[in-house]
Amino acid sequence: MPDLHLPTGALADRIELTGLTARGRHGVFDHEKAEGQDFTVDIVLHTTTARAAASDDLSDTISYADVADEAVRLITGEPVDLIETLAERIAESALATGALAVDVTVHKPSAPIPHTFGDVSVSIRRLGVLLATPKPAAEVVVGIGSNLGDPVTQVEIGAAKLARILEYEQMSRTRVTPAEVAPSQPTQPNYINAVMIGRTRLSPLGLLAELQRIEDEQGRTREEHWGPRTLDLDLISYKIADREITSDDPDLTLPHPRAHLRNFVMEPWAEVDPWGHLRGKPIR
Ligand SMILES: Nc1ncnc2c1ncn2[C@@H]1O[C@H](COP(=O)(O)OP(=O)(O)OP(=O)(O)O)[C@@H](O)[C@H]1O
């Protein structure tokens, strides 16, 4: 399988499990279902491992043992005719771990082929929700904020760049809001905040990469969590056909985990989309 590049251009990390073998009864012929044979599976989980490496905590990554358990359950479980079907089911279960994408190969080395052969296999790649291209276009809500270096101009320029990425975009009025800071933080200048809604054909991570590119172009530095910033573009909500995409990946949590608590997001959003919903509830 070719490398998997993330929308930022970086190569995804990989957790690879190869040669996982168990007896199953998959096959088109009755004798395959009656007698069974060995199936061998290779699984590549495309994910981000830096956080787990820093914390050394299993809960920050995907347990390869859990992925193996699920795959063996599917190999030894309900028989299907085709190894394509088995590969699809294993990919679906591996994606449920929160992997960004998975590659699955199912080998059937004892397949009923009346010739000398080494192996027969099917390989598939499936993308998780954060990398999948939306069909139809996704409806998105982006929060815009700035409290450094001429915030009014920063928001204006940021919004103009964002408008070039989105379709059918609508922007709220900007407002001056007092900085919400953590209890341990010193006070900060007021923010200028606004919200833009619109549609995109970019995947969630594709859109986030564009938001971060615009932030970087506007001179954003990332020293301090909740620190003052020249431009902050948060992806608040991403919906496909009215269904909210959810993710608990720390690199892109959807919907944004704090947006529903923030007047500086909810008020401008309600102004441009009075019938909007977040987490299944009307926003006003
Ligand atoms: N929905 C999201 N929108 C934007 N960034 C997100 C989202 N979910 C997770 N992130 C991640 O958050 C990181 C930004 O963290 P940072 O500490 O700057 O947050 P912040 O903007 O200060 O705080 P807040 O997210 O509360 O507004 C980004 O690197 C991005 O990967």
Ligand SMILES: Nc1nc2c(c(=O)[nH]1)N=C(CO)CN2
């Ligand atoms: N008023 C206001 N306060 C904030 C804001 C913001 O955009 N507006 N953004 C923060 C972190 O992103 C932290 N605090």
